[in-house]
Amino acid sequence: AQKITQTQPGMFVQEKEAVTLDCTYDTSDQSYGLFWYKQPSSGEMIFLIYQGSYDEQNATEGRYSLNFQKARKSANLVISASQLGDSAMYFCAMREDYNTNAGKSTFGDGTTLTVKP
Amino acid sequence: DAMVIQNPRYQVTQFGKPVTLSCSQTLNHNVMYWYQQKSSQAPKLLFHYYDKDFNNEADTPDNFQSRRPNTSFCFLDIRSPGLGDAAMYLCATSRDHRGIADTQYFGPGTRLTVL
Numbered sequence: 001a002q003k004i005t006q007t008q009p010g011m012f013v014q015e016k017e018a019v020t021l022d023c024t025y026d027t028s029d030q031s032y033g034l035f036w037y038k039q040p041s042s043g044e045m046i047f048l049i050y051q052g053s054y055d056e057q058n059a060t061e062g063r064y065s066l067n068f069q070k071a072r073k074s075a076n077l078v079i080s081a082s083q084l085g086d087s088a089m090y091f092c093a094m095r096e097d098y099n100t101n102a103g104k105s106t107f108g109d110g111t112t113l114t115v116k117p
Numbered sequence: 118d119a120m121v122i123q124n125p126r127y128q129v130t131q132f133g134k135p136v137t138l139s140c141s142q143t144l145n146h147n148v149m150y151w152y153q154q155k156s157s158q159a160p161k162l163l164f165h166y167y168d169k170d171f172n173n174e175a176d177t178p179d180n181f182q183s184r185r186p187n188t189s190f191c192f193l194d195i196r197s198p199g200l201g202d203a204a205m206y207l208c209a210t211s212r213d214h215r216g217i218a219d220t221q222y223f224g225p226g227t228r229l230t231v232l
Contacts (some may be wrong), residue, residue: 033217043205045160050217052218091159094216102122103148103171104223106161 003027004092004108011113013082021077021111024090027054029100034075035093038086039047040108045091049076067100083113089113120144121224124210130198131231138193138227140208148214149191150221151183160207162205166191178225195229203231 005024013019025034033113036048053057053067067076079086092108097100122141126230130136131132139150148167152160164173166185180202195202205228 033219035220037172037223043207043226043228045207045209045220045221047220050218050220089157095219097217098215102166103167103219104162109159110157110159 002108003106006039006092006093006108006111008023008111009109011111013079014117015084015115016081018078018080019082019113021079021090021092021113023075023077023108024071025075025092025094027073027094027096027100028052029096030085031097033095034066034068035105036064036077037073037093039091040088043047048090049077049106079088079113084117086116120188121210121222123206123224123227125227126225127228127230129232130169130195131232133197134221136195136198136229138195138206138208138229140191140193140224141189142210142222142224143144143189144210144212144214144222145188146210147188148211148219149185150209150211151181151191151193151201152209153225154205154207163193198229198231200231203229205229 032053034051037048049061063080064097065078089110091110133141142188150165151163163177205226207226208224211221213218
């Protein structure tokens, strides 16, 4: 089974609207971290937001928020007030306990977001 | 600004001609990673260094080697590039990969073309 699943290969959103990018994960660890990265066409992976498994509140960073539902093992990224510059590929990633995965991150297959003017 | 730098940004090589990609960091992070990313796919970890300790992924071809002469620099050597090695190569760093909150910071990548 895939550890990180992003079911939306491509998404479209109108400029200034909000959009949710889905991410579900699979782990038996109690302690883990979830990350979202943005990759524009230029190639650089940009860290957006982090959520720890023990964090009680959903993480927020500016226009980005993470809708963390632990029981459902989902960590969806919400982008509010979309801008043209948000058009990019978005990756969800997980870091499990060091004993589980030796400090490596597991990435999903990504979602390509296109913001329409 | 502290950052991860990769050179060159674009590299063209011929089939079978060795090539070296470089990565440097000013973040003073202990861990450095090399990823291979093919078009519209997730990045694939090739290897990583925790300080001087080298960790090779089991499915990384022998054609790929790495060196980390000091904390700041890390190199990826492709000894005999094949057409299938054409990809984006991403270098990343993190403070300490033993923690679940350890964030990776990526460089801009080197796009490798093999003719």
